[in-house]
Amino acid sequence: MSRQTLPPEALDDTDRAILNSLQEGFPLTPRPFDDAGAALGLTGAELIGRLERLRAIGAITRFGPFYDAAAMGGAFCLCALSAPQADFDRIADLVNAHPEVAHNYARDHALNMWFVLATATPEAIAETAGQIEAETGLTVWRFPKLREFFIGFRVAA
Amino acid sequence: MTVLDDTDRRLIAATQAGLPLVEAPYARIAADLGLTETQVITRLSVLHARGVIRRIAIAPNHYALGMTANGMSVWDVEDAQAAGLGEKVGALDFVTHCYLRPRAPVWRYNLFAMLHGQSRAEVEQKRAQVRALLGAACRADDILYSTRILKKTGLRLKDG
Numbered sequence: 001m002s003r004q005t006l007p008p009e010a011l012d013d014t015d016r017a018i019l020n021s022l023q024e025g026f027p028l029t030p031r032p033f034d035d036a037g038a039a040l041g042l043t044g045a046e047l048i049g050r051l052e053r054l055r056a057i058g059a060i061t062r063f064g065p066f067y068d069a070a071a072m073g074g075a076f077c078l079c080a081l082s083a084p085q086a087d088f089d090r091i092a093d094l095v096n097a098h099p100e101v102a103h104n105y106a107r108d109h110a111l112n113m114w115f116v117l118a119t120a121t122p123e124a125i126a127e128t129a130g131q132i133e134a135e136t137g138l139t140v141w142r143f144p145k146l147r148e149f150f151i152g153f154r155v156a157a
Numbered sequence: 158m159t160v161l162d163d164t165d166r167r168l169i170a171a172t173q174a175g176l177p178l179v180e181a182p183y184a185r186i187a188a189d190l191g192l193t194e195t196q197v198i199t200r201l202s203v204l205h206a207r208g209v210i211r212r213i214a215i216a217p218n219h220y221a222l223g224m225t226a227n228g229m230s231v232w233d234v235e236d237a238q239a240a241g242l243g244e245k246v247g248a249l250d251f252v253t254h255c256y257l258r259p260r261a262p263v264w265r266y267n268l269f270a271m272l273h274g275q276s277r278a279e280v281e282q283k284r285a286q287v288r289a290l291l292g293a294a295c296r297a298d299d300i301l302y303s304t305r306i307l308k309k310t311g312l313r314l315k316d317g
Contacts, residue, residue, distance in 0.1 A: 006221045019222070022215040027259060028198050028205070030181055051215075055178075059178050061309070064175035064218040065201065071209040072169070078269075080256065096308045106305035107229065111263070115228070115306070128197060147240060147257035149247025 014040065015021045018050055019059065026063075075122040076102075078143040079129060080111040088112070090104060090134070100128045110139065161209070164192070169209075170294060176213075220249055224273045226280045226302065231266035233297040239267055242291055245272050251283050251288070265297060277302065 011019075017040050027035045033044035040047065055062050069076050081092040086105070095115055097100055104115035118127050130142040161169070167190055176182045183201070184194040184235065204210045234242055239257055247255035248266065252269040270287060274280040284300055291298075 004220065005225055019215065019217050023217065024213070026176075026212065026213045028202050028213065030183065030194060032182065033178075033180060044180055048180070049312070051178055056222070058218055059221045060215045061218045062175055063178075064215075065169075065204075065210045065213045066174050067169060067173055068208055068211050071207065078256075080264075082263075089218075101308055103309040104307035106307055107301040107303050109299070109301045111301075112314045114301070115308070119173045131183070131311040141261045143258040143261070143264075143269075144184075145256040145258055147243060147253040151241045 004058070004153055006057060006059060011059065012077060014042070015054060015059070018047065018054070024032045069118045074118065074120045075125050076145070077117045077125045078114065079117055080114045080143065081138045082111050083113050083138065091136050091138065095132055099130065100124065164201060165204065168197065178221050181298065219261070219273055223275050225279045226274045228272045228280045228302045230270045230298040230300045231282050231298060232268040232270070232291060232295050233265045233289060234268045235294045235296070238269070238294040242294055243268055245290055246287055266299065
């Protein structure tokens, strides 16, 4: 995923309206692009064309259903470890090699690597964390969510 | 815990990377899975109603949209007040995620709130608003800025 900011002229008002509107939801209807486009003054084909372009320029990272691992009987867990700077990239490769690692960020703190495990079963969180500990020789601190407060997903485009 | 049947699992596997950008995406998925379009729409609707699907939507790239500063603000809040204050922090319109999490021997913070902005200065202003809201119930806080995305694939379930 690109961390480059797009120049302001890369998005016109219609692109911004699409980004704002489709963060809220997308219809479960036979012709969903026609239906979503109608609210934006676009035909379905025009909306598809815009979305293809927004994806190509990196303005959107994903489009589709967002699944909840816990509701599927699986689990999510935020984890952190302290990787020695000199060994950071090798440790990141070891961590990222696990398909259970959904995302991973370097952060400026003594705990400098923060990643999320998403697994098909709750038990697999501890198993995967244990494997990462065995491979890296580092303690994997686990921070499962105890409570989730209102989540606003929206980013104003 | 929600019981998913084999068809649900195939449907999840076929859609977790995204929907096809075609006029009738659910019909396309149905054809790939040997189902009807109505079956796909009905199953996805049921999964949505059950909370297995949190939403069907686009995820914008924060960075592309200029939100280049991303800080995980963390707060050591008195346990008895943490749930009530977490609700208030989560309700702030600039907080995108807010969770209560356990402390650890190397980690004193129990409330996590993600803050995004066009600059670190903007994120720090937001952090100051959270600090003001928490008041004396907060004993210490920190913020961890992301310096690099090492991986971002989203949820991928293994087969079975």
